[in-house]
């Protein structure tokens with residue numbers, strides 16, 4: 215925590231706003247709005263997953279629809295497609311950003327139009343905080359008139375040609391889960407350029423109560439609004455977001471500068487025009503065996519590292535769904551590794567990790 219969170223939480227208790235509405239919810243939304251810029255409207259919600267669910271709902275996704283989803287991601291990007299009874303179609307990554315391949319996206323769209331019908335939405339992900347190729351993806355979205363949901367759960371603080379991630383497409387989502395760059399313990403947000411869509415998201419997230427003195431419902435609602443207590447944590451966290459990004463980028467620079475001489479280790483580098491929050495520093499190696507050797511060497515000293523996300527098209531739960539693949543995310547899953555990347559790593563933590571990394575590489 216940064217220090218001011220408790221102040222806003224106490225404020226919620228003092229004023230008795232212990233509810234999914236109140237001054238912290240509104241304040242948190244304006245703080246996010248100000249940070250991301252670009253004339254956007256923000257709805258604070260209970261999680262990133264809930265935000266994706268509502269985004270799909272706002273786009274009218276339902277049974278019989280297909281949604282194109284980046285395969286290399288966390289399962290929460292794809293699960294809400296299933297909640298709505300729709301069908302995911304998974305798209306592999308390109309090697310520059312490890313995110314959705316524009317080529318495969320277009321191939322998939324043409325295939326689905328020819329064999330079934332036009333997909334209803336695209337879910338693209340800025341994985342590990344690295345912006346996807348938004349210019350290319352947006353051009354395809356425009357060409358076929360299919361909206362993009364921008365999963366920015368890991369990318370708050372990243373920018374693409376000066377524009378904040380979560381503001382690059384029709385609908386963006388953020389997550390404030392405990393493992394993200396800032397946290398409310400659990401929380402999320404929906405970002406949209408349309409005031410009407412924001413109001414609709416808030417309406418749906420608070421049980422879809424129509425305007426009447428009694429309880430009147432003409433749509434199915436959700437209980438997805440963020441608590442005013444948790445929004446208080448969020449307001450404090452927004453004050454230290456820039457510091458958190460700086461700390462994560464420092465971790466990356468540290469690992470990169472000390473491992474640069476090893477040809478076998480490669481890093482995910484920022485393409486031109488891109489600023490990455492470096493939520494997690496990831497490396498790629500030539501093989502599963504080498505990755506496992508590094509991982510197990512660090513584990514000897516109780517240093518936990520993790521393989522990269524296992525692609526959705528390789529997950530047992532999604533194995534029967536259509537996918538358009540090129541081997542990129544599968545290779546990353548078998549050979550890549552997430553290094554310790556917390557914002558609170560000290561110099562001596564980093565030195566201790568580096569010692570084991572060097573041992574595993576020599």
Ligand SMILES: *Cc1c(COP(=O)(O)O)cnc(C)c1O
Pocket residue numbers: 260261262263264287288290291339341365367368388389390391400401402
């Ligand atoms: C964390 C995460 C989510 C889900 O966010 P929650 O707030 O945990 O529900 C969705 N997509 C990605 C890529 C994530 O990392």
